[in-house]
Amino acid sequence: MAEITAASVKELRERTGAGMMDCKKALNETSGDMEAAIDWLRTKGLAAAAKKAGRTAAEGLVGVAVRGTRGAVVEVNSETDFVAKNETxxxxxxxxxxxxxxGIGTVESLLSADYPGGGSVQEKLTxxxxxxxxxxxxxxxxxxQVGDGVVVSYVHNAAASNMGKIGVLVALESTGDKAGLEALGKQLAMHIAAANPRALTGEELDPSTxxxxxxxxxxxxxxxxxxxxxxxxxxxGAIAKFRKENxxxxxxxxxxxxTKVEDVVKAHAKQAGAPVExxxxVRFQLGEGIEKQQSDFAAEVAAASGVKAPERDPAPAE
Known part of the structure; x- marks a missing residue:
């Protein structure tokens, strides 16, 4: 059986909100498998939430840009938050x-694209x-991109103009008034930033999920x-509820x-006198899906100086 450490119990507590003993039991029941332990707690009704997707586990910035009926969002990561505040x-x-x-917008095409002032994006990054x-x-x-309509951007926790911790794009197809569509798009983008939907419709949710x-x-x-x-x-009933909420x-x-979001869109279309789709x-949250490695700063400094760091007592579980 895998060793259940105080650190793993603490991590499970932070990710689920469950009690210390319940987290320890879950890890024992699942041989230390963190994801299986989360599911075990949820089946027992002991997990307040599985918060992995919402955790910010890397630093950097999410940036957005909109030109006409086309919009883009990118995520650029760094090791510390200090770099995210760097003007360069x-x-x-x-x-x-x-x-x-x-341009095309894929990571591969962006890295090989010409960077203003000379060289490629990859060379500038290096x-x-x-x-x-x-x-x-x-x-x-x-x-x-839309044929006729608007693409609206929104940045939450902005660190500078058009960049921050969460970036959202919303594409609305319509021949209706563009100013009204912009206002609707901004509200929908704010909703998406807050509610973090997993798909546009219930049918589009990941089958494995x-x-x-x-x-x-x-x-x-x-x-x-x-x-x-x-x-x-x-x-x-549970699956129908999950589809509806996500x-x-x-x-x-x-x-x-x-009011359901689809009804909000329909109400705007009726008011504008033109169909709105x-x-x-797209919603990018900085660092989602990346686990940040835990480090012992004192040990790193000691190693760099060639001095053995003093041993510490294991941190107790909360």
Whole structure:
């Protein structure tokens, strides 16, 4: 059986909100597998939330740019938050976002694109790493475009103009008034930043995610002791609820918490006298999906100086 450390118990507590003993038991039951332990806690109704997706585990900036009916969002990572405040780093993020909105927009095409002033984006990035003295990377990018309508951007926790911790693009296809569409798009983008939908519609949710949720719902329902037909209905109900809460169009609009997003769009179309389609959206949150390595600063300094760091007592679980 894998060793269950105080650090792993602490991490599980932070990611789920469950009690220390419950986290320790979950890790024991799953041989130390963190993801399986999260699912185990959820099946027992002990996890307040599985917060992995919302955790910011890397530094840097998300940048956005919009030109006409086309918009782009990029994520550029750094090792520390200090670099995100560096003007040279910010200028690089701003320039890359502008290049993405006027070009193909993929990471590969961006890195090979010409950087203003000479050289490629990759060469400029390499130069910045040498100048700033910290590793950096262009992690991802996305582009949205409409034929007739607007692409609207929004940045949450802005560190500078058009860049911050969360960047959102919303694409609205319509022949209606562009100023009205811009206002609608901005509100929808703010909703997306706050609600973090997983897909545009329930049908577009990742099948593997649905199967994982179905397994958790089945485990919970089986523990109720109810007949098989009732268990099936309970599971189906849980999945329907999950789809509704995690698909953008069926989410309740954060501005009033009672109207579905799709109804907000329909109401605007009726008022504008022209059909409006919420065609697509993109939401980048800085560092999502990247686990930041824990480091012992004292040990690093000692190692650099050639001196053995004093041993510490293991940190107790909270």
């Amino acid at each position: 780093f910010q200028e690089f993020v701003r320039t890359v976002a502008e290049l993405a909105v006027t 130069s910045n790493i040498a100048t700033i003295g910290e590793n950096q990377s262009l992690r991802r990018s996305a582009v949205l 649905i199967e994982r949720e179905r397994g958790i719902a089945m485990e919970k329902a089986n523990e109720s002791g109810k007949p098989a037909d009732i268990v099936t209905k309970m599971v189906d 698909a953008l169009l069926s989410q309740l609009f954060v501005m009033d918490n009672k 919420l065609k697509a959206y």
